[in-house]
Amino acid sequence: MSPVGTAPLHGLQVLDLTTGVAGPIVGQFLADFGAEVVKVEPPSGDPARALPGFAVWNRGKRSIVEPSGPTSERLRALVAGADVLLVTTRDQLDRVGLDREALLREHPTLLLTEVPPYAGDAPWHGGHESNGLLAAAAGVAWRQSSFDGGPVEQVSPHLLYVHGLWATVCTVAALTERERSGFGQVVSVNAVNGVQVPAFGSMTVDPAEDDPPTDIGPGGRHPTYTRHQAGDGLWLASGALGGKFELALLGMLGLSHLLEDDRMGGRIENLILPANYTWLAKEIRTAFLSRPRDEWLAMMPGLGIPCGPVEQPGGWLDHEQIKAIGMRAEVDDAERGRVVMPGIPLVLTGSPGRVTDGAPTLGAHDGEDLARAPRPVPAGKPPMSAGPLRGYRIVDMGTFVAGPYAGSLLAELGADVVKLEPAAGDPFRSSGFVVNRGMRSVAIDLRTPAGLAAFRELAAVSDVVLDSLRPGVTAKLGIDHDSLAEVRPDIVTVSLSAFGAAGPLAHRPGVDMVLSAMSGMMIAQGGDDEPVVNTMPLIDATTAAMLVLTTTLSLYHHERTGEGQHAWSSLAASAAFLQSGELVDFAGRPPAPVGGRDLRGFGPFDRYYRVADGWLRIQTTDRPSAEDLARHGIVVRATEYEADPAAELAAALAGLGAVQARDRFAALGIASHPARLVSEVVRDPDLVAQEIVHVRQAASTYVSTGRYATFGRTPRFGPLHPPGKGEHTRSVLRGAGLTDELIDQLERDGVVETGPPMEQRVPTAYR
Known part of the structure; x- marks a missing residue:
């Protein structure tokens, strides 16, 4: 058991046999949160040692050279006492003389996490990890908007970063389950699973339709949710997404009359129809050229529209906001000297992580006895369940993308997730139905005393409450951590904000579009040409996964100590994590790559x-x-x-x-x-057979992302459905102890809403 206040993974030992990017990132996070991570390297070392990002992905670890011989007693002793064994492929086990099938039989408490570079054997020569080849095979590169409509190479290995993050999430979820059951299991998170996390929208398609054209320019297909050049030649990002903000932006630009055009039919929803994109984008581009950037950036916040400047790459760690939330870390590295790098992109206030040291030199700890005594073998048969988080209840108050998507990913891991919506519903629920899958919906007006009382009853029977409100808002509503701890002392609360809980921008709204601009990601991709909008909501999706990691780490700490806590993450932190190898800095490091027009x-x-x-x-x-x-x-x-x-x-x-x-x-x-x-990817019979792709029959036939990981003992199968607004209000509140009579009264008073299931149709793509 960890003492209260220490890092949640304190006392665990991890053997990291992985090389490259994704696997070492798993070890990085586990080390950041207290595990002893022993990096077992081949005699020539991890080939990624030559990359600047190695300093980040392997910080805080110990290094030993792979013991020689297929029956190394040293390695067998290390495996016997380890909690987690990380491997890229099964070949690594064969190379060191470990039998995969015998591992859990001989060591039933061990967690074996596999992070292969594809789903099954990689379909390219050598089968090595590759962001570029993965993007080509998984349909991501050719889905990116561009000038000429061809595939675009990512300037940063974003897919590998997300793969590593999601594999960490699944590992910690399985560790949390082990605290209850006592048994380990095999967890396999392949690189296509990693792609599913940010590509959920791109991979949700009507198979009868053609792939959408991508030769629409690098700004994407939403004319108000994109970046624009102002009259002084400088670029800014507009986060006007959703009817309220889209109308406000048109009004600010003096373009409200466009709604009267026959092609718009008076409906702001028609803004993103493919037939309207070209002419509307031209009108809006022209309007933005009428004023300098600073004037627009001064006007937009007053209308509630998230916005920010498009900044040069490389300076994000020097931003005062990043420093304020602890995302700039400095460590002494034995090979590189003083290294500046992104810090830990999530904060657990009761059991914080810490960047402890730089990356180890090859074999630096060969002389140490690192073997631990094996864990006691639990009695009985290893239990099975539908997901490692089965049995946990989570209330998700998030709206738009990152917050709800976190709830959907938690449901994917087996949790009972309740989507708590305002009485009017999540304003993005129609366009973003994919990110709401797997949850039950309750609609409550928290502005009323009766609604607040009903919510507190629900919180009292829940393990976690997740919100995406700006810092300070939960306290005003009376639903902050301290208030909820009055009804459940061991509750975990998790908050999402754009910029974090402290610093000069903490109370500003922000969205994926704005943070990718401010953090330098747009210009890094576009180079000396136009800034590029990533077709995937990369920061939103990464932050959703980061929130799930925040939640699972908090639950693991709760299992070990009985303590709840408040935890948080931010879009700003995710924007730094997604540039780990590009932002890390030390004397003599080579320049980070910069893209260009339709980068090939x-x-x-x-x-x-x-x-x-x-x-x-x-x-x-x-x-x-x-x-x-x-x-x-x-x-x-x-x-x-x-x-x-x-x-x-x-x-x-x-x-x-x-x-x-x-x-x-x-x-x-x-x-x-x-x-x-994408139309080829979703028809790949191997991906369909592995449930990476689900074919769904609802109002129409459509295809969506399927299972995001494979758990050997706690698998979850089958598609997850998005709920209608208030579809589960009665059953959820009844389960929280409210009587039918009280629920009837709350509904008559307009405090709660009930509704039918949601019609499932593929929405118009907005990116």
């Missing part, structure tokens, strides 16, 4: 090429000779190839099909993969 890649052998039937992403650190290429059917002119290899490869590949070219590169030992459209 980073060099002639690490980029997309157009082929006869689409696009192909290739990736290699070796430069094949012209003779080797020709010998495998990729014919280039030797002299021209030496002078301009990209141009020659482009000419040679233009006449080949993507699969044909992939196979020829594989014969050369070069990894490549065709860029896939």
Whole structure:
């Protein structure tokens, strides 16, 4: 049992056999929150040691060189006493002489977390971890809005960062379940599971429809929720999403009359219809050019519209707001000296994490005896349940995207999640129905004494209350942590805000669009061309996963100590985490990569090429000779190839099909993969069979993301449904102890709302 106030994972030991990015990020988070993480490296070291981000992803760990021989007694002793074993692929276990099937039989308390670079065997030569190849195979690259409509390479390995975060969430959820059951299990979170987290909207489609065109420019497909250039040439981000804010922005720009256009039909909802996007975007762009940026940024907050400047990349850790919320950390690194890096992107006030040290040198702890005594073997058979968080009740008060999506992800892990809505409903519930899946809906007017009393009764029988209100609002409503602890002393409360709980911007509203602008992500992708809006709501989705990690860590601490606490995270912190390898700074580090117009890649052998039937992403650190290429059917002119290899490869590949070219590169030992459209990805029979994709029949047939992870002993199967507003008001309040007579009275008085199930239709894409 951890003492109250210490990091929640204090006392645990983790063996980290992973290399690269995603797996080490799991170890990073576990170390940040108190676990002893032993990095077991091959004799040549983790290949990612050459990357600047290694200093972040491996901070606070110990390093030993992989013991030689298939029956290393040292490694077996370490495994016997470890709580968690992290591996990238099963091959790593084979290499060190560990039998996957025997591990849990011999060590029933062990948690084995696998983070493979694809769902099953990676479909590119070598099968290594690759953000670029993963984005091509998973449909993300070709879904990105651009000028020419081709696939776009991400300047940062965002998919790998999210993969690591989500694998951490699932690991901590399984640890929490182990506190109750005593048993470990296998947890497999593959890289396509990681893609599901930010790509939930892109992967929710009507399979009868064509893929949406992406040649609409890098600003995306929402004319008021995007970035705009002002009259002085500077760029700003507008967070006008939802009817209230969209109308306010049109009014500010003097464009309210556009609603009267026949194409709009008086309905602000028609703003994002594909037929309206081009002409509306032009009108709004022109209006923004009429004033300098500072004037717009002074006007918009008064209308409640989140906004901010589009800033240069690289300076986010120096922002006063980031410093105020503890997201700038400095450590001494044995190889790099003083290192500045993103801190811990979530705060547990009762059991805080801490960045303790820099990354270890290779084999720095070889001389230490790190083996621990095995945990006692629990009695009985390992129990099974539908999700590792089965048995926990969580009230989610979030609106729009990040807050509700956190609730949906918690439901994916098996929790009973109640979506608490205002009587009028979540204003984004129609457009964002995907992020509300798996929850039960209760609609209560908390502005009334009777509504507040009903909410307190619900909180009294819940383990967690999650809100997405600005700092200070919960206290005004009487639903802050201290108030709820009066009805349930051990309650966990989790808060989401745009900028965090302290600092000069703490009380400002903010959204994904604004934070990606202010943190430098837009310009990092666009380079010296226009700032780029990521088609995925990357910061929103990452923050949702971060809130789930915040919740699971708090629940784990509660299981060990019986204590509740208040915890929080923010969009601003997620924006720093998503640039971990790019923002880390130390003397002599190479410059972070910068993108450009419709970025295709980073060099002639690490980029997309157009082929006869689409696009192909290739990736290699070796430069094949012209003779080797020709010998495998990729014919280039030797002299021209030496002078301009990209141009020659482009000419040679233009006449080949993507699969044909992939196979020829594989014969050369070069990894490549065709860029896939989302319509191809959701039809992939392997992904459908693994329930990564669900085919749903509701008002119409549609396809959505399915299961986000595989748990060996606590699996959850089947699709999750979005609730109608107030659909479960009666059953939830009855379960909280309210009588039917009281619920009837509350409904007559307009304090609570009840309603039917929600009609499920694929909404119009807004990004």
